[in-house]
Amino acid sequence: MKQTLLKFLKRIEPDKEKAPLLHTAYDAFFTFAFAPNTVTKEGVHIRDGMDLKRTMVMVVIAMQLCYLWGTLNIGHQHFAALGKYQQHILEGFHLKLFYGLVQILPIWIVAHVVGLGVEFYFAARKKHAVEEGYLVTGALIPLIMPPDIPLWILAFSIVFAVIIGKEAFGGTGMNVVNIALLARVFVFFAYPGTISGDEVWVSGLTKAAPGGVAEYGWIHLNVLNPLFENFGWSTFQAGQAVVDGYSGATPMALAAKGGWEAVTQHYTPSQMFWGLIPGSIGETSKPFIIIGALMLIAMGIASWRIMVSMVLGMVTMALVFNWWGFNAYMEIPWYYHFSMGSFLFAMAFMATDPVTAASTNRGKWIYGFLIGMIGLIIRVMNPAYPEGWMLSILLLNVFAPLIDHFVLQSNINKRMKHVQ
Numbered sequence: 001m002k003q004t005l006l007k008f009l010k011r012i013e014p015d016k017e018k019a020p021l022l023h024t025a026y027d028a029f030f031t032f033a034f035a036p037n038t039v040t041k042e043g044v045h046i047r048d049g050m051d052l053k054r055t056m057v058m059v060v061i062a063m064q065l066c067y068l069w070g071t072l073n074i075g076h077q078h079f080a081a082l083g084k085y086q087q088h089i090l091e092g093f094h095l096k097l098f099y100g101l102v103q104i105l106p107i108w109i110v111a112h113v114v115g116l117g118v119e120f121y122f123a124a125r126k127k128h129a130v131e132e133g134y135l136v137t138g139a140l141i142p143l144i145m146p147p148d149i150p151l152w153i154l155a156f157s158i159v160f161a162v163i164i165g166k167e168a169f170g171g172t173g174m175n176v177v178n179i180a181l182l183a184r185v186f187v188f189f190a191y192p193g194t195i196s197g198d199e200v201w202v203s204g205l206t207k208a209a210p211g212g213v214a215e216y217g218w219i220h221l222n223v224l225n226p227l228f229e230n231f232g233w234s235t236f237q238a239g240q241a242v243v244d245g246y247s248g249a250t251p252m253a254l255a256a257k258g259g260w261e262a263v264t265q266h267y268t269p270s271q272m273f274w275g276l277i278p279g280s281i282g283e284t285s286k287p288f289i290i291i292g293a294l295m296l297i298a299m300g301i302a303s304w305r306i307m308v309s310m311v312l313g314m315v316t317m318a319l320v321f322n323w324w325g326f327n328a329y330m331e332i333p334w335y336y337h338f339s340m341g342s343f344l345f346a347m348a349f350m351a352t353d354p355v356t357a358a359s360t361n362r363g364k365w366i367y368g369f370l371i372g373m374i375g376l377i378i379r380v381m382n383p384a385y386p387e388g389w390m391l392s393i394l395l396l397n398v399f400a401p402l403i404d405h406f407v408l409q410s411n412i413n414k415r416m417k418h419v420q
Contacts, residue, residue, distance in 0.1 A: 020124040028120070028130035055301060056135040062295040063139055063349065065288035070281035071100035074147045077202045077278050082214055083243035089276065094233055098224050102217070103147050103203050104281060107154060111141040114155045118162045122171070133172035133179070133355070134162070140180035140349060143282025144342070145187070146195055148203040153191050157183040177397040178353050181390050188390070196385065198249040201278035208248030214240045250278050251340045252379070252387050259328025260336060272339040283342040293348035302352035305361060306368035310347045313372020321380055329380050337376065346375070346389035356397040360407040367403055371396050 009030060014022035031053060072089055075096025079085045085092030115138050116130075123130045145154065161183035166175040187195050194200055202208045204215055216236045225235040251272055254262040267277055275285030283289075296302035318334030325331050337343060351357065351371050358367035371392045378388025385391075 016127070020127060024120050024124045024130055028116075028123075031129065053135070056133070058299050058301055059136045059296065059349075060139045062292040062299075063143065063282065065291055066143055066282035066285065066345070067104075069275055069285040069288050070143060071104050072096050073275055073284055074100035074103050074203060074281065076276060077147075077248075078204045078214070081202050081205055081208055081212075081242050081246050081248060082240045083246075084240075092234065094228065095236065099204070099220070099236070100147075102219055102224075104142060106151055107142045107145060107147075107149065107281075110151050110154050111158060112138045114158045115141075115162055118159060118167070122167050126171075133166070133175075137162075137179045137183075141183050143345070143349075144180060144184050144280050146200040146203075147281055148200055149187070149194055153187060153194055154183075156190075157186040160186045173355055175355060177394050178350055178356050181350060181394055184390055185394060188385070198247050198253060201250055201280075202248045205242060205248075208242065209246065210242055210244050212242040214238055248278055255329055255332060255340060256383070260332045261328065263332075263340070269336065269339060280342060280345075283345040286339055286344055289344045289348055293344070296348065296352065301354075302348065303354075303357065303364050303368075305364040306352050306357060307347050309365045309368030310351055310372040313369035313374075314343060314376050315372070316369075317373040317376040321376070337379075341379065341387050342389055343375070346371075346393060350389065351393050351396075353397075356400060358400040358403045358407075360404050363400070363403045363407045366407075367396055367400055370399075 012026075013030075014026050016023045072093075075092075075098075076085070076089055078099055079092055079096060085096065089096070115134050119130050119134050141154075141158065161179050165177055165179045165182040166172065169175050184195070199208050205212045206215060214237070216238045220236040221238065228235045247266075249266065251263045251267055254266060263272075271277055273286050275288070277284055293302065293307060297304045297307070314337060315334050318332075318337055321330035322332075322334065332340075351368060358364050371389070374395065375388040375392035378385070378391055382388065
């Protein structure tokens with residue numbers, strides 16, 4: 001059966017010279033579906049059928065729990081603003097799940113179609129195979145965006161990130177900074193109103209404050225509602241008002257205004273740990289992020305040194321701020337910084353990017369520690385943006401080669417002393 005399918009696929013393979021774009025697309029999907037049946041014959045290489053595509057797929061699998069929770073939480077936050085189905089995440093499950101799917105699917109499709117479109121274009125022009133790096137980038141981008149991000153802004157950010165951040169430097173493996181974070185930083189600086197403030201983290205409302213009402217599209221009212229009615233389930237009802245006292249603010253925004261006391265007036269530590277809070281789609285649930293991080297470590301894909309050193313850097317800086325105590329934000333106990341914001345997601349999936357992180361073992365300790373320290377400084381001391389991991393990781397991406405250089409030079413100098 002497999003041989004028959006392989007023969008058929010080989011028979012329909014487009015000509016590389018006559019139709020380079022079609023051949024590039026064919027090659028990308030063929031090598032995604034079938035692992036190579038050859039390994040290195042000579043030299044000291046590890047003879048393994050595991051290639052870069054299969055490695056990237058493992059990273060994507062590690063993110064799936066974040067996708068599942070993010071989809072449900074989009075719906076949960078929407079109905080929480082309306083004062084409905086707030087007791088637990090499973091109450092109103094079908095409404096939350098399908099509402100979340102309607103929001104996240106267009107974001108996921110745009111992230112992949114636009115990004116892969118750029119990749120295919122450059123691969124066809126340069127006459128090489130589509131490289132695998134975008135499998136992870138395309139999966140990461142939806143998880144680090146607000147659920148209400150306009151799709152045209154998302155498309156612009158991806159085109160900018162892939163062309164300026166990767167193709168301009170030579171493609172996959174040659175990029176200096178993390179591509180997914182570059183897409184996010186583009187949105188942050190070019191369209192700050194879509195990724196900051198209290199209004200962007202809860203979707204489907206005219207505004208996330210009293211006076212706002214629920215808005216639903218054609219799919220909710222004309223496709224999903226009749227389906228739910230057939231089963232006797234509750235349906236989407238347009239025009240419901242946002243409850244009094246609801247703001248849609250994230251714990252980070254609240255902490256920037258009034259420290260831990262302001263945060264706990266709206267959210268409990270348990271809600272923040274499990275992820276029942278507004279925020280970027282995939283960054284709220286800490287247990288699922290930790291599971292993804294452990295999977296990456298177990299598979300040998302992500303560096304545990306970077307993760308541990310990033311935690312140490314953040315905790316060190318938090319203790320310094322606790323000692324300083326200049327304002328209420330600095331007085332937040334160090335252990336609560338894990339449950340607020342996107343620290344764990346940045347640690348597991350962003351800082352450990354093997355292309356843009358430091359390569360040497362000692363360099364990884366320095367790299368992660370500095371990200372932890374600088375990220376918390378930005379989080380606590382930057383009044384314009386109460387989160388810091390995006391900027392600190394991009395900054396250390398740029399300095400990662402320099403860190404490796406000094407580590408290697410230090411090793412060379414030590415050995416030279418022994419030689420002399």
